[in-house]
Amino acid sequence: MQERPTATHARWAESILAHNIVDVQHRPGIENPAADAISQMWQNRLHFLGDGSDWSVVPDWEARDKSAHPIFLVTPSEDEISPHPLEIRFTNDSFFMPIVLYLLGKPAGASVRERKRSKHRAESFFIQDDKLFKLNSRGTDRCPSVECVPSSEGFEIALREHQSKGHFGRDLLRLHLHDRFFWPGM
Template identity: 55%
Template sequence: MDVRHRPGVQNDAADAISRMWRDRDISQKDGSDWSVQPDWESTLDLPHSLFTISATLPETPLDPLEANFAADPFFLPIVKFLLDRLPLNSSRERKRAQHRAAGYFIENGTLWKLMTKGTDRVPKVECLPSSSGFTTALRCHQANGHFGRDLLKLHLRDKYFWT
């Protein structure tokens, strides 16, 4: 079946239907004062509209990992994508988060980044929120001694990743 638009007066069927009541007298029983033909439920005085459906989903509690990265704008979309908690209304955000989440995974409640370069010395590193990066670096510095910033940086890159 092929449907084609026929504008205006060329469409004889629609033109005849719209002009059918043109020269008739208006009465109260013909329904001319209604803006829309009422359905059967309007005559039964139903207390609720059958066509209004609103679902209230129970709020799922935050995952501890999601709560940990709640203030981190870089890791939060990645964590939400991996936990499958992204809103369904935006496919663009979902695709962007899927692209950013490539190379990340969750294991035992911890977010990990896969290290895939040939120059990387370890297969995976733990991801930290940006707010705890400095305190982690300070703790490693105090625990490992004062052997210079380059060795500290290598040690941190072998265990942690943050932005």
């Protein structure tokens, strides 16, 4: 390896470091059409004797090599088997469910178009302490983020707010709700 990078590598490293990289995410093949196409390129081709198509990795290669730790052992965790509390809460909400699934890293649609739409809609949302929040980015918003609730719970929250604070007008009640909550059709 070279001790000093070439000019091309130095420019590349400088351009990468100039960006504010917050998160690096793995894109599975189903969401990455280019990689998926490359991996399936030879799938429907004719196979001939000796072309390597019948070759595979021995399933117990780590046992044969006496590997101390099965580093590639994949078992589903309890989190993967049982649904997340947000999945249960937003089950019947067609607006939030794709957003929640995308943020949890689960398949958020059957087609590529639906997954891209979910990704786009989830840009201003985040999960914290098992709650879904909407990030307010407009200058007119008084709070940086508000909790998201299903539409079915929205009316009950508004009714509770009205009963606890009294009737000071529709606009004032709505302003108080906008500072703490978000649901579609608010």
